[in-house]
Amino acid sequence: QVQLVESGGGLVQAGGSLRLSCAASGRTFTMYRLGWFRQAPGKEREFVATIRWSSTSTYYADSVKGRFTISRDNAKSTVFLQMDSLRPEDTAVYYCAAQLYSGTYDQSNAYRYWGQGTQVTVSP
Numbered sequence: 001q002v003q004l005v006e007s008g009g010g011l012v013q014a015g016g017s018l019r020l021s022c023a024a025s026g027r028t029f030t031m032y033r034l035g036w037f038r039q040a041p042g043k044e045r046e047f048v049a050t051i052r053w054s055s056t057s058t059y060y061a062d063s064v065k066g067r068f069t070i071s072r073d074n075a076k077s078t079v080f081l082q083m084d085s086l087r088p089e090d091t092a093v094y095y096c097a098a099q100l101y102s103g104t105y106d107q108s109n110a111y112r113y114w115g116q117g118t119q120v121t122v123s124p
Contacts, residue, residue: 022096
């Protein structure tokens, strides 16, 4: 199994920045991708960004492209989400998720393990 723990959420004004972290433990060698999803109140969970664990391949949702950057530190088994130019519509609970096999990268049901989530609130 893989355990994921997110941190770094908080309250920020529009235009500000936050950096989320996701620390992975357990059978991390089985991970194919680590991704970020988010869920706002009353909305479905949506894809944000993902990164291959063994390469630099990354994908982003159109809504965050150019503002968010996903990166990883394999030595620390940690993935990061740098969020800049934040907007009120970025307000959501952000979840880290691990995908074990190659497949669709932007569908939540393709990810096996999930963290507990961290709240990000962007005020106008």
